[in-house]
Amino acid sequence: MKLWDYLKDRLWFFLIAAISLGLMLLFLTAFRVSGQLTATICVIFGLFLIAEETAGFFRKKRFYDDMQGKLDGLDKKYLIHEMLKRPDFLDGQIMYDGFCIANKSMCENVSAYKRTADDFREFIEMWVHEIKLPVASLQLMAHNHCDELGEKFQEQLSRIDGYTDQVLYYARSENAEKDYIIKETALKRTVANVAMKNRETAQLCGASIETEGLGLSVMTDGKWLEFILGQLMANSLKYTVEGREPVIRISAEDLPDRVLLRFRDNGTGICEADLPRIFDKSFTGENGRTYAKSTGMGLYIVKNLCDRLGHSITAASEKDKYTEFTISFAKNQFYKMI
Amino acid sequence: MSKIYIVEDDRSIREELAELLRNSGYEAECLTDFANSRAEVLGANADLILMDINIPNLNGEQLLKEIRKETDTPVIMVTSRTSETDEVLSMSYGADDYITKPYNPTILLLRISAVLKRSAAAVSVQTYNGLQVNDAKGSLSDGSREMTLTKNEMIIFRFMLDRKGSIVTRDELMTALWDNDEFVNDNALTVNISRLRSKLAELGCEDAIETRKKQGYILR
Numbered sequence: 061m062k063l064w065d066y067l068k069d070r071l072w073f074f075l076i077a078a079i080s081l082g083l084m085l086l087f088l089t090a091f092r093v094s095g096q097l098t099a100t101i102c103v104i105f106g107l108f109l110i111a112e113e114t115a116g117f118f119r120k121k122r123f124y125d126d127m128q129g130k131l132d133g134l135d136k137k138y139l140i141h142e143m144l145k146r147p148d149f150l151d152g153q154i155m156y157d158g159f160c161i162a163n164k165s166m167c168e169n170v171s172a173y174k175r176t177a178d179d180f181r182e183f184i185e186m187w188v189h190e191i192k193l194p195v196a197s198l199q200l201m202a203h204n205h206c207d208e209l210g211e212k213f214q215e216q217l218s219r220i221d222g223y224t225d226q227v228l229y230y231a232r233s234e235n236a237e238k239d240y241i242i243k244e245t246a247l248k249r250t251v252a253n254v255a256m257k258n259r260e261t262a263q264l265c266g267a268s269i270e271t272e273g274l275g276l277s278v279m280t281d282g283k284w285l286e287f288i289l290g291q292l293m294a295n296s297l298k299y300t301v302e303g304r305e306p307v308i309r310i311s312a313e314d315l316p317d318r319v320l321l322r323f324r325d326n327g328t329g330i331c332e333a334d335l336p337r338i339f340d341k342s343f344t345g346e347n348g349r350t351y352a353k354s355t356g357m358g359l360y361i362v363k364n365l366c367d368r369l370g371h372s373i374t375a376a377s378e379k380d381k382y383t384e385f386t387i388s389f390a391k392n393q394f395y396k397m398i
Numbered sequence: 399m400s401k402i403y404i405v406e407d408d409r410s411i412r413e414e415l416a417e418l419l420r421n422s423g424y425e426a427e428c429l430t431d432f433a434n435s436r437a438e439v440l441g442a443n444a445d446l447i448l449m450d451i452n453i454p455n456l457n458g459e460q461l462l463k464e465i466r467k468e469t470d471t472p473v474i475m476v477t478s479r480t481s482e483t484d485e486v487l488s489m490s491y492g493a494d495d496y497i498t499k500p501y502n503p504t505i506l507l508l509r510i511s512a513v514l515k516r517s518a519a520a521v522s523v524q525t526y527n528g529l530q531v532n533d534a535k536g537s538l539s540d541g542s543r544e545m546t547l548t549k550n551e552m553i554i555f556r557f558m559l560d561r562k563g564s565i566v567t568r569d570e571l572m573t574a575l576w577d578n579d580e581f582v583n584d585n586a587l588t589v590n591i592s593r594l595r596s597k598l599a600e601l602g603c604e605d606a607i608e609t610r611k612k613q614g615y616i617l618r
Contacts, residue, residue, distance in 0.1 A: 188478075188480075189452070189478040189479060189480075190478075192478035192498075192499045192500055193408050193411065193478060193499065194410075195499070195500040196411055196478070196499035196500035196501065197408065197410040197411045197414060198500075199500045199501070199502070199503065200411065200414035200415060200417075200418055200503055201414055203418060203503040203504075204414055204417050204418055204421065204503075211569060214502070217500065218500075221500055225480075228480065239481065239483070240481075240482060241482045241483055241486060243482070243486070248579065251579075252576070252577070252579050255576055255581050256502070256505060256573075256576050256577060259502075259572065259573065259576050262581075262583075263572065263583065263584060266583055266584060266585075267583065268581060268582065268583040268586070269581035270581070271579070271581070281482045282482050282485075283480055283481060283482045283485070284482070305583075
């Protein structure tokens with residue numbers, strides 16, 4: 061709080077003081093009070109004024125400077141009232157009490173939304189498990205009864221399964237709760253599961269999958285990683301170049317402090333302008349416009365899940381040549397001991 | 399014939415699953431009285447149990463724990479729960495495998511036969527038309543000559559041998575190959591089959607693999 065600002069704020073008070081001083085002088089002169097007495101009264105009046113204003117200024121300055129300093133340093137600024145002492149002057153007290161009430165009401169509001177979001181997420185989890193039952197049932201029926209159509213049904217059913225998984229993992233990735241387990245996961249098995257899930261689609265476009273060095277284990281949640289790789293693979297199988305046999309290459313590299321998993325395809329690639337934004341929510345870019353149906357959610361969820369698990373993911377690409385994603389898993393000796 | 403016991407509360411899935419297993423040459427029996435699940439499962443004396451987690455009364459994980467106190471019958475958990483926690487929990491209670499719904503039926507069958515093979519006394523040498531099949535070496539021999547098969551050829555041959563005399567679709571062969579981390583495409587499968595054919599022919603089994611147009615292959 062600056063002195064000058066404070067004085068400006070107190071302008072009315074000074075005006076009134078000046079007017080009352082003027083009136084006083086007027087009356088003192090009218091009653092023919094001696095000049096010395098008048099001067100003494102004026103000096104006392106002035107001293108009183110200065111003392112009162114200085115005390116008031118410093119009292120407020122101490123509180124407000126403290127508040128501003130803490131506001132600057134605080135990253136969750138709505139918690140400010142928890143950091144302050146209740147001031148000893150009236151307007152400050154009123155404001156402080158107001159803060160507390162407003163904050164309480166905000167907390168209630170936020171927790172109401174949080175409850176709604178949690179309920180919704182729980183419902184989604186439950187719903188996804190429910191919807192998987194008829195899908196499983198249909199898949200068995202398709203296998204048991206239709207010979208010609210069976211394969212086509214299987215493909216459509218695995219699409220449904222893919223989309224429901226996307227919903228499930230979106231709900232999971234947006235939630236603050238920790239519902240994953242980090243444990244040693246064999247890359248080989250995870251990749252095999254992912255490949256298996258996408259086999260029908262891969263076969264329809266004649267894609268082949270090459271693997272290298274997948275004998276490694278990484279610290280991650282197996283199911284989440286499966287979903288992440290599933291999204292990357294679905295993209296690779298979607299954005300293929302016509303007339304070129306799609307090849308997906310998954311390789312792992314063991315570095316002293318981390319394991320790198322590379323996921324490379326020879327598809328359409330991503331143009332340079334789009335590349336920095338592919339992990340953004342709802343970003344579809346040029347490929348999303350050229351090719352049918354793109355929600356822009358897949359890679360966003362992937363990035364979110366990677367962040368939650370503590371892996372870093374980067375993309376490199378050249379238009380019409382390749383796209384390569386690299387996921388880096390930290391090594392932690394501590395986990396291995398357990 | 400191995401007897402497989404199905405613990406599944408969704409009627410439609412249960413029936414289709416039983417049909418799938420019967421079509422594939424297993425004996426299938428289903429749990430219907432979920433109030434006495436423990437006694438029913440133990441009384442069925444099955445060779446393998448397929449178990450869902452979300453079932454009435456005792457849930458699958460608890461039921462598995464109860465069963466494990468009494469018997470070592472192999473159990474495959476089949477569930478729509480997809481979190482790692484459930485899998486870790488099931489495996490720690492003694493499940494032999496964990497498959498999430500929806501699943502590819504061929505994979506389920508592959509896993510079932512893998513688990514059954516593991517639990518049966520390991521018969522590593524089988525015969526086909528007087529040929530000795532050696533899994534460990536990955537080779538076929540007729541006593542005098544020995545022919546080494548590649549990993550892919552062995553997978554294909556084993557799969558067809560298990561289903562000898564009935565039609566095996568290309569799709570099933572693909573699934574078997576991919577399940578063994580061999581992510582080949584359609585052309586590669588054709589090449590592998592023709593190589594396997596000529597290797598069998600060299601050992602004196604001409605026309606062992608018959609092609610059925612639009613259906614698949616039969617090992618005779």
